Amino acid sequence: MACAPLRGAAPRRRAAVRRRVLRCEGRSAPAGRVRSVRPVAGAAVGRAGRLRGAGAAVAAAAALLSLAACDPWHCSFESHGACVEFESPPADLEAARARMDRLLELELPFWNLHSLSGWRIQYRDTTEYVCYLATRNEGCTDYIQHTLSLHVPDDSGGCFEAAELLHELGHYKLGDPTHSNPRWKDVDAAFAGIVWDRPDAPAECRKRYQGIRLGMWPVGTDAL
Numbered sequence: 001m002a003c004a005p006l007r008g009a010a011p012r013r014r015a016a017v018r019r020r021v022l023r024c025e026g027r028s029a030p031a032g033r034v035r036s037v038r039p040v041a042g043a044a045v046g047r048a049g050r051l052r053g054a055g056a057a058v059a060a061a062a063a064l065l066s067l068a069a070c071d072p073w074h075c076s077f078e079s080h081g082a083c084v085e086f087e088s089p090p091a092d093l094e095a096a097r098a099r100m101d102r103l104l105e106l107e108l109p110f111w112n113l114h115s116l117s118g119w120r121i122q123y124r125d126t127t128e129y130v131c132y133l134a135t136r137n138e139g140c141t142d143y144i145q146h147t148l149s150l151h152v153p154d155d156s157g158g159c160f161e162a163a164e165l166l167h168e169l170g171h172y173k174l175g176d177p178t179h180s181n182p183r184w185k186d187v188d189a190a191f192a193g194i195v196w197d198r199p200d201a202p203a204e205c206r207k208r209y210q211g212i213r214l215g216m217w218p219v220g221t222d223a224l
């Protein structure tokens, strides 16, 4: 990595141009509404950073550009080996760390994962984020920068758990830009149990999302 984590550094808005190699686009919607999830075509990338498919040459060029536009990390804390970075950090970072530990404890096993060592989870306030060919997206899995970048819904009320981390973890594990693996079908139904319907759910999440079980994390399977 050309960019090392900067522990304890102040967060800042991201204006620098970035290059991403896989992204999913769409806006979170209330229960009952469906929003599209569309990764960029031709950008399939292997888990270990090995490029495959027609997008390899483009992604390789993107890798060079990524090195040119170095994106330093601003970690609020670590969780399950990952640097966790907030564009707008929660007021209580110790509580946020505990919430993040619990969130990953719930989400990693869904994809048979145990750690995110060496990666960054980035929570941002805007959908405007350059991810390969897209300039707006809800989430981005970047194998070059080792970053899962997530938009926190504008109306989340402080519930960062509602961002689509479970979706990006699927891309981290599988690649699979067309969502062809059958496990994607279970992602949307996992929303309630992970975000608000559990005894230790954050009050912010229970207050904002209680009763919403479907429609927040839909996935368009077998489609870009």
Ligand SMILES: [Zn+2]
Pocket (backbone or CB within 6 Å): 023, 024, 037, 038, 039, 167, 171, 177, 179
């Ligand atoms: Zn996706």
